[in-house]
Amino acid sequence: MSSPILVIGALGNVGAEVVKQILARGGIVRVADRDVNKLKERFGEAVEAVRFDFTDRSTYEETFRGVKRMFYMRPPHITNIQRDMVPSMDAAKRAGVTHVVFLSLIGIENTKYVPHYKVESYLKEINVQTTFLRCSFFMQNLNTTHRREIRERNEIFVPVGKAKTAFIDARDIGAVAAVVLLEDGHAGRNYDLTGSERLDYWEAANIMSEVLRRRITYRNPNPLNFFIETIHRGTSFMFALVMTGLYTSTRFGMADPMTDEVERLTGRKPILFRQYVMDYKDAWM
Ligand SMILES: NC(=O)c1ccc[n+]([C@@H]2O[C@H](COP(=O)([O-])OP(=O)(O)OC[C@H]3O[C@@H](n4cnc5c(N)ncnc54)[C@H](OP(=O)(O)O)[C@@H]3O)[C@@H](O)[C@H]2O)c1
Numbered sequence: 001m002s003s004p005i006l007v008i009g010a011l012g013n014v015g016a017e018v019v020k021q022i023l024a025r026g027g028i029v030r031v032a033d034r035d036v037n038k039l040k041e042r043f044g045e046a047v048e049a050v051r052f053d054f055t056d057r058s059t060y061e062e063t064f065r066g067v068k069r070m071f072y073m074r075p076p077h078i079t080n081i082q083r084d085m086v087p088s089m090d091a092a093k094r095a096g097v098t099h100v101v102f103l104s105l106i107g108i109e110n111t112k113y114v115p116h117y118k119v120e121s122y123l124k125e126i127n128v129q130t131t132f133l134r135c136s137f138f139m140q141n142l143n144t145t146h147r148r149e150i151r152e153r154n155e156i157f158v159p160v161g162k163a164k165t166a167f168i169d170a171r172d173i174g175a176v177a178a179v180v181l182l183e184d185g186h187a188g189r190n191y192d193l194t195g196s197e198r199l200d201y202w203e204a205a206n207i208m209s210e211v212l213r214r215r216i217t218y219r220n221p222n223p224l225n226f227f228i229e230t231i232h233r234g235t236s237f238m239f240a241l242v243m244t245g246l247y248t249s250t251r252f253g254m255a256d257p258m259t260d261e262v263e264r265l266t267g268r269k270p271i272l273f274r275q276y277v278m279d280y281k282d283a284w285m
Contacts, residue, residue: 002028003028003066003067003068003069004028004029004030004048004066004067005022005027005028005029005030005067005069005070005071005181005182006029006030006032006063006064006067006069006070006071006097007019007022007029007030007031007032007070007071008032008033008052008063008070008071008072008073009032009033009071009073009075009103010031010032010033010039010042010043011033011035011038011039011042012033012073012075013138013140013144013170014073014103014138014170014173014174014177015031015033015071015073016042016174017170017171017173017174017175017177018071018173018174018177018178018181019031019043019047019174020174021174021175021177021178022177022178022181022182023046023047024178025178025182027178027181027182029043029046029047029048030047030048030049030050030063030067031043031047031048031049031050032049032050032051032052032063033051033052034051034052034053035051036049036050036051050062050063054075054078054084054085054087054088055084057087057091060087060088060091060092060095061091061095064091064092064094064095064096064097065095066096067092067095067096067097068096068097068098068099069097069098069099069100069101069181070092070097070099070100070101071101071103071177071181072089072092072100072101072102072103072119073102073103074103074115074116074119076239076242077236077238077239078115079115079238079239079242081115081118081119081122082118085119085122086122089119089122089123089126089128090126092128093126093127093128097128098128098129099128099129099130099131099181099187100123100128100129100130100131101130101131101133101177101180101181101186102116102119102120102123102130102131102132102133103133103135103173103177104116104119104120104132104133104134104135104190105134105135105246106134106135106136106192106193106194106254106255106257107134107249107254107255107257108120108132108134110254111245111246111249111254113245114242114245114246115242120132129187129188130187130188130190131180131186131187131188131189131190131191132190132191133173133176133177133180133190133191133193134190134191134192134193135168135173135193135194136165136166136167136168136192136193136194136195136255136257137165137167137168137250137255138167138168138169138170138173139167139168139169139170139195139271139273139276140169140170140276140280142156142204142208142277142280143280143283143284145243146158147283147284150208150216150284151283151284151285154214154215154216154217155205155216155217155218155219156201156204156205156208156216156217156218156219157219157221157226157229158201158218158220158226158247158250159220159221159222159223159225159226159244159247159248159251160200160201160220160247160250160251161220161251162200163200163250163251163252163253163255163256164198164199164200164255164256165198165199165200165201165204165250165255165256166194166195166196166197166198166255166256166257166258166259167194167195167197167199167204167273167276168193168194168195168262168270169195169270169271169275169276171271172193172195172262172266172270172271173193175262175265175266175268176191176193176261176262176265176266179265179266180265191259191261191265192257192259192261193259193261193262194257194258194259194261194262194270195258195262195270195271195272195273196258196260196262196263196269196270196272197258197272197273198256198258199273201218201220202218204218204273205217205218207273207274207277208277208284210274211274211277211278211281212277212281212284212285223244223247223248223251226243226244226247227240227241227244230243230244
């Protein structure tokens with residue numbers, strides 16, 4: 001039997017798209033996440049589902065057995081890489097995984113304080129072949145992390161000032177990951193993935209207003225106020241800190257570069273922000 005492609009975080013924004021795209025291209029997939037019942041509900045019989053928890057080593061053997069290629073990601077709340085991710089990278093290497101496609105962050109070379117930097121460095125240290133998908137900000141942040149403030153307050157609340165962001169749709173990342181995992185020639189390469197338009201948050205709010213037919217505004221706090229209010233709204237200290245750091249880097253242009261890697265690798269143009277809002281509009285109703 002051929003070796004399955006393992007997708008870690010298969011219930012996540014990107015992971016679920018990776019699974020869909022690999023299946024659409026006829027690949028064999030093993031999906032891994034904390035809740036095996038949800039995996040079965042979501043993907044049915046088309047995949048093999050295993051329970052995997054970064055923090056529970058007893059789940060590693062079944063997850064990595066017989067796998068050569070895997071999609072690997074860091075759940076957003078995990079900040080202690082040494083404690084919570086290094087053991088699974090070691091286990092994957094021991095089990096014979098040879099190529100890891102890791103969901104990383106654009107501009108990572110200059111943002112060494114973010115956890116992805118440590119993951120990239122460790123994967124190189126243990127000598128597995130890697131492809132780092134260094135992505136810009138996901139459009140899907142607006143229907144997940146920022147969903148409530150948009151739905152209930154009609155505002156986007158991020159400390160980004162006038163900076164532009166070349167938002168990418170998670171569905172495009174899934175399509176690129178499938179290409180990289182199924183075709184040869186991508187090991188040892190890194191791809192900076194973005195959408196095909198650079199928008200500031202006023203422009204993003206205007207597009208949302210037009211599609212949703214109600215006024216969405218961009219509230220533009222300074223980073224300190226963002227940090228304090230985000231914690232008051234119930235976000236954990238560490239997650240608020242990482243978010244503040246990332247949005248502050250955006251404020252200084254980190255998310256501004258635009259590439260044509262999505263089109264080059266998938267053969268089709270990236271999804272536009274307006275299309276994304278149309279496809280997800282129920283999320284904010
Ligand atoms: N958002 C952006 O703009 C952006 C841009 C570039 C890079 N990134 C990076 O992309 C990654 C997030 O990707 P995403 O949005 O697809 O993530 P996501 O939607 O938050 O999905 C994370 C998945 O990991 C699972 N998970 C959580 N804790 C786990 C554990 N201990 N063991 C195993 N699985 C666990 C979650 O399951 P549960 O449902 O059980 O929690 C969920 O299915 C982060 O590393 C982020 O920094 C994000």
